[in-house]
Amino acid sequence: MTQYDVDVLVIGTGPGGEGAAMQAVKQGLRTAVVERFHRVGGGCTHWGTIPSKALRFAIFQLLEVNSNRLLRDAGYNLELTFPQLRRSAENVIQLQEDMRRGFYDKNDARLIHGEAKFIDPHTVEISDARGLVEKITAAHVVLAVGARPYRPPDIDFKHPRIFDSDTILNLPATPKTITVYGAGVVGCEYASMFRNLGCKINLVNTRQQLLEFLDDEICDALSYHLRETGVLIRHGEAYEKVEGLSDGVVLHLKSGKKLKTDILLWANGRTGNTDRLGLESVGLKADSRGQLAVDESYRTSTPNIYAVGDVTGYPALASAAYMQGRAAVLHINGDECASLLAKDIPTGIYTSPEISSIGKSERELTTEGVPYEVGHAQFKSLARAQITGRRVGMLKLLFHRETLQVLGVHCFGVNAAEIIHIGQAIMMQPPPHNTLMYFINTTFNYPTMAEAYRVAALNGYNRLF
Structure with missing residues (x-):
């Protein structure tokens, strides 16, 4: 039998890599992890999820102060620049990095900083910043290399007024006007943030509907x-x-329109970080966006090589990547529950207000011919929302008309990404515990946002008669 240096070699320390590495260690597999950046945590921690969400919260706090009538009457009015707001994320990033580095230290997973490149399916060459080269052999390899913003070659991203979702965090001042090209999750989130800062926004969508993978009613509410x-x-x-230009950026559209604003944020797609991995040495080829195809266990066409997270495309969520990393290692270890881990993942979209959903949409249920009914709870009717002044939003339950099984939960409003998990917990229960009756027969604290589940359940149940 061939002897390898490690059982599992993980490339990347973002959520997918961390999930894979920790699962491998817990199962007693000899594990090593490669990270080309000099800090751990991947793009999620350093220039994606964590800094952007910390920035969003800082903007939210600023908005809260300046819109509070009591504080306004007392003469308070805060004016903070984009760089000042951005700095609020630095402490969070450091805390996250320290915690994640501790995971590797405490679990004796060897962490190697350097650039990884395949020599063959079981051998990876790692080059560090000093020029030192090390070769490691592994029985299995998990690619968790993430993705970066897609940059068309005809756009000059070196121009000081043209940004992508990575470089926008280094914006030197608060602009007055912005064009956001691309209305996916990233584009909508940044459009919300900059609008809350008082910037005038052009949100250019290449499709006919915002976030069309969501339930239509949620799409309409966001628009x-x-x-x-x-x-x-x-x-x-x-x-x-x-x-x-020296004083702005002009976006020329094929329709003939010309949009001139202070800056342009390009938010139209991402590219997997696969171009320097030497995939040709292991019989793999990424698609035009640098993404790798995998099966339901996250295995590529080369049997001992797995890929997880953003490098595999949709859903491109940190939460999904972590579970995919775990699922891949469970499959490596022969565990049959691997394919169950990454199903029914909730979406969390941090626009203002938030959006979160899990399960089927009305469009999907209609196409599948499933007899369903709808229950709504408008946040404006909830006492907690009235008290906090956050009355924009709703909770929507989709359930089977005959069995009352909960089929989908969709939320738009404050704390949607938290609220969704109550519905998720019930959907994951075996029959008959996954029905609308749980929400009808359960006592919720009052006043809370969670009470929306009882309101929506009763609203839907009343439609059956």
Whole structure:
């Protein structure tokens, strides 16, 4: 039998890599982890999820102070620049990095900083910043290399007024006007943040609907709310060229429109970080966006090599990546529950207000011919929302008309990404405990946002008669 240096070699320390590495260690597998950045945590920790969500919270706090009537009457009015708000994330990033580095130290997973490249399916060459090269052999390899913003070659991203979702965090000042090209999750989140800072926003959508993978009613609610706050949404557009000037950026659209703003944020797609891995040495080929195809156990076409997280494409969520990493290692270890771990993952979209959903949408249930009914709870009717002044939003339950099984939960409003987990917990229960009756027969604290589940359940149940 061939002797390898390690049982599992994980490339990348983002959520997918961390999930894979920790699962491997807990199962007694000899594990090593490679990270090309000099800090651990991947893009999620350093220039993606954590800094952007910390920035969002800082903007939210600023908005809270300046919109509070009591504070306004007392003469308080805060004016903070984008860099000042951005600095609030530094402490969070450091705390996250320290914690994650501790995971590897405490679990005796060897952490190697350097650039990884395949020599063959079981051998990886690692080059560090000093030029030192080390070769490691592994029985299995898990690729958790993540993704970066897609950059079309005809756009000058070196121009000081043209940004992508990584570089926007280094914005030197608060702009007055912004064009966001791309209305996916990243584009909508940043459009919300900058609008809350008082910037005028053009949100250019290459499709006909915002976030069309969501339930249609949630898509409509987001569109309405963004427009209500002053965001100008342009659907079905495509760029012709991007012209960087000394005093702004002009986005030329194929429709003939020209949009000039202080800066441009390019938020149209991502590319997997696979171009320097030497995939040709192991018989793998990424698609045009650098992504790798995997089966339901996250195994590539080369049997001992797995891929998890953003490098595999949709859903490209940190939460999903972590569970995918675990699932891959469970499969390596021969555990049959691997394919169950990464199913029914909730979406968490940090627009203002938040969006979160799990399960089927109305569109999907209609296409599948499932007899379903809908229950709504409008946040404006909830005492807790009235007390806090956060009355925009709703909770929507989709359930089977005959069995009352909960089929989908969709939430738009404050704390949606937290609220969704109550519905998720019930959906995951075996029959008959996964039905609408749980919410009808359960006592919820009052006043709370969680009470929305009882309100929505009763609203839907009443539609059956």
